[in-house]
Amino acid sequence: MSPSRAKDFQQCPLLFRFRAVDRLPEPPSAAAVKGSLVHAVLERLFDLPAAGRTEEAAQSLLDPEWSRLQAERPDVVSMFAGPEDLGAWLAQARSLLTQYFRMENPQRLEPAEREMLVETELASGVLLRGFVDRLDVAPNGAVRVVDYKTGKAPNPRFQDEALFQMRFYALMLWRLNGTVPARLQLVYLGNGRTLTHDPVEAELVALEKHLDRLWETISAAAATGDFQPRVSRLCDWCSFQSLCPKFGGEVPPMPPEGVEHLLTARAAPQ
CATH class of the missing domain: 3.90.320.10 (Lambda Exonuclease; Chain A)
Known part of the structure; x- marks a missing residue:
């Protein structure tokens, strides 16, 4: 169990099911991909010697990291209507790197x-x-x-x-x-x-007790197949509305292999 999947279940059990049991593909999100790009740049920044960790160095890493991300996930290009849209998105990523240097001085940090x-x-x-x-x-x-x-x-x-x-x-x-x-x-x-x-x-x-209780609830849902949808304002950003009964969709059958994969989140008894 990861923080994101635990949060998914607490937000909406059906969302959790689609991601953790059915493992359905989702279209790339401009915000999430931007986050991945900026994270990658900040990770690579600390490969440099301390004196070289400047904003200019970080900005120079952005284009190579974007190329690497496109090679790994060609579908990210579909997020943009055209070059101007992409350019504006990359400019936002650059401004986030500028903001980072206003908040921390990486030359004074040596992450473990x-x-x-x-x-x-x-x-x-x-x-x-x-x-x-x-x-x-x-x-x-x-x-x-x-x-x-x-x-x-x-x-x-x-x-x-x-x-x-x-x-x-x-x-x-x-x-x-x-x-x-x-x-x-x-x-x-x-x-x-x-x-x-x-x-x-x-x-x-x-928190440990909460996660144990949460896992018992997830296990019970997996045993019965009953992952109930939960409507909230976050539904506006959900990729699975077409499969959600709260929005007129029909939930597909739950794959047995997905349930088996999910239940590996508990260690086998010794």
Whole structure:
């Protein structure tokens, strides 16, 4: 179970099913692909020696990373009506890189990890997996988990929801290493704001219990095939409206192999 799939189920069980069980393809999203492009540039930036980590260097990485992304996913070109549309989109990506340099000085940072795959197993046997954008370790051993966001920081009312992913990472790192990360940091390039949170053990214990309960609910849905749709304002951005009964669609039969794949999120008993 990953942070994104856990969030999908909490948002809409049917959306979760289409992504995690049916594993249906989705058209590329301009916002999501822009995020992938900017993340790739910031990851490559730290391949350079500290003195070379300038804004000019970051901007020079954007076109090669865009070419690499197109080679990996040719369908991304379909997002644009023409060269002017693409040019405006690339200009937005460049402005996000400019914003990054207003928020951090990468010449003063030496990340311990970048795009780090983290996997762990909870006591219940539920397997967790996620990718951490950046892990910083201070001289005293304190760990900071950093995630870049190319959108805008949320209203304070929705900060707990935004921190769900970061607490998920903190839980995995705690279970792996035995130490709670000192700080969780979300860097919002869309409006130049940073959201930080210093987690404590009690909240990670509570999250672990929540994820165990969530997995039991997911397992029950898989056993019965009952993944109910949940209508919200997020439906406007859903790729699967044509298959959703709330929008007049018909849900396809659930593939048995998809259910089998889903249930590998729990470790086999020893």
